[in-house]
Amino acid sequence: MTTQTRDYDVARHLRNEEEMAAYLEACLAECEGDPSLVAKALGDIARARGMSDIARETGLGRESLYKALSIEGNPQLGTVLKVIQALGLKWSIRPSYANRLTTSGAESTSQQSDSSPVVNSTD
Template sequence: MNKELIPFDLVEYLDNEEAMAEYLSQVLEDGDNDEFLRAIGYLAKAKGMAQIAKETGMGRESLYKAFRPNAKPRFDTVMKVLHALKLQLTAAPQLHQ
C-alpha cells in the first residue's frame, strides 16, 4: 500500500486577516527573528505579492528579496508590509514565569 504525501503550503491557510494575525502572533511569541521575517513573507504571498507591492510602493522583486532567508529588511519595510496586510504590532507587559 503506497501512500502519497500531499505537499503542505502554509499560504493556503492564511486566507483571512484573523488567520494571518493568529499566525503572526504565534511566531512573535516564539521570539525567533528569522521566523518572524519568514512569516511576513508568507503573509505577503498569501495576500498577493503584487498587491503588497502596489500598497507599499515597493517593487515586487524587492519584496521577495527583503523576506528571503537570511535577508535583513529595514524596519520601515517590515512596517509598510504589515500595514498593507492590515496587521499591527502591539506591546504588552511581559508575563514573568
C-alpha cells in the same frame, strides 16, 4: 511501499486577516529571537494576500519583498512596518513581566502575564 508527500504552503491556508494575525502572533511567540522566522511569516502572509498587491501598496519592489520576506531575508524595520500596514495588521505591544524584579530583588508575581506578543487586525 513509498509514502508521497507534498510541500506544505501555509499561505494557501491564510484566508482572512484574523487567521493572518493569529499566524503571525504564533510565529512571534515561538521565534525565540530569530528574526528570520518573523520575516518568513510576514512573507507567507504577504503571499496569501498577493505579493504584487503588497508591493504596490508599500511602494516596494515585488522581487525585493520576496527576498526580504524569506527565511534568508533580513528586512529593514521600515519595510516591516510598511508590510504590516499593507496587510491590514497593526502591532500591539504589552509589557513582559517574566523577568521583572521587585525592589526587594524577588520576582514579581502580582502582575503576571504571558510574554507573548500581540498582533491585531485593524478595526
